[in-house]
Amino acid sequence: MVARIMVLNGPNLNFLGIREPHIYGATTLGEIEASCAEAAKLLGVSLSFHQSNIEGELVSLIQSAHGSADAIIINPAAFSFTSIALIDALKIFGGPKIEVHISNIHARDELHRHSITSSASTAVICGLGPYGYVAAIIAAVQRLGRLPEAVPAALHGLRPSSQA
Numbered sequence: 001m002v003a004r005i006m007v008l009n010g011p012n013l014n015f016l017g018i019r020e021p022h023i024y025g026a027t028t029l030g031e032i033e034a035s036c037a038e039a040a041k042l043l044g045v046s047l048s049f050h051q052s053n054i055e056g057e058l059v060s061l062i063q064s065a066h067g068s069a070d071a072i073i074i075n076p077a078a079f080s081f082t083s084i085a086l087i088d089a090l091k092i093f094g095g096p097k098i099e100v101h102i103s104n105i106h107a108r109d110e111l112h113r114h115s116i117t118s119s120a121s122t123a124v125i126c127g128l129g130p131y132g133y134v135a136a137i138i139a140a141v142q143r144l145g146r147l148p149e150a151v152p153a154a155l156h157g158l159r160p161s162s163q164a
Contacts, residue, residue: 002044002045002046003044003045003046003070003071003140003141003144003146004045004046004047004048004068004069004070004071005040005045005046005047005048005069005070005071005072005073005137005140005141006047006048006050006061006065006068006069006071006072006073007033007036007047007048007049007050007072007073007074007133007137008050008051008052008058008061008062008072008073008074008075008076009029009049009050009051009052009074009075009077010051010052010053010058010074010075010076010077010078010079010080011052011053011054011077011078011079012053012077012078013029013051013075013077014029014051014053016028016029016032016102017029017031023102023103023108024102024103025102025129025130027129027130029051031130032130032133033049035130035133035134036049036133036134036137037049039134039137039138040137043137043138043141043147044146045137045141045146047137048069055079055083055085055086056085058074058076058079058086058089059085059086059089062074062086062089062090062092062093063089063092065093065095066092066093066094069093069095070095070096070140070144071095071096071097071098071140071141071143071144072090072093072095072096072097072098073097073098073100073133073136073137073140074086074090074097074098074099074100074117074121075099075100075101075102075133076099076115076117079117080099080101080105080115080116080117080118081114081115081116082116083116083117084116086117086120087116087117087119087120088120090117090120090121091120095144096122096123096139096140096143096144097120097121097122098121098122098123098124098125098136098139098140098143099115099117099118099121099123099124099125100124100125100126100132100133100136101115101124101125101126101127101132102126102128102129102130102132103126103127104126104127105126105127106126106127107127122143123136123139123143125139
């Protein structure tokens, strides 16, 4: 069975490339989606990609992942710092949950330093720019134990050892 990964993006990420390029860069969300699709194809996984400015829609998407996705990658954006609802929804999901932030939130102003949604995440990637999404896809596939043989040699070191 092909691993299924759901990528979720929170508020204002639809304005990437325009919004505060000195923090988030010039890459658009569409370009990030295209690079994620390319990585998913290379890794042999299926990918669904979503963005919403509405907290309740993100909660519903997380709930819909139960039974239809094996891993969630989420950039909660501003909801990272405020959303108990996202935390509760993420806790319900049983697979890997990888939180992504384009900027290094730990080096930002006090308002943007502490993600409360991280408490419900398996792992957090921040500060890698748009590449953080690709890193999260690779990490999710690794967490699922499904790095296929077609992975380039450079990534073979990420495969868990079969020897204990």
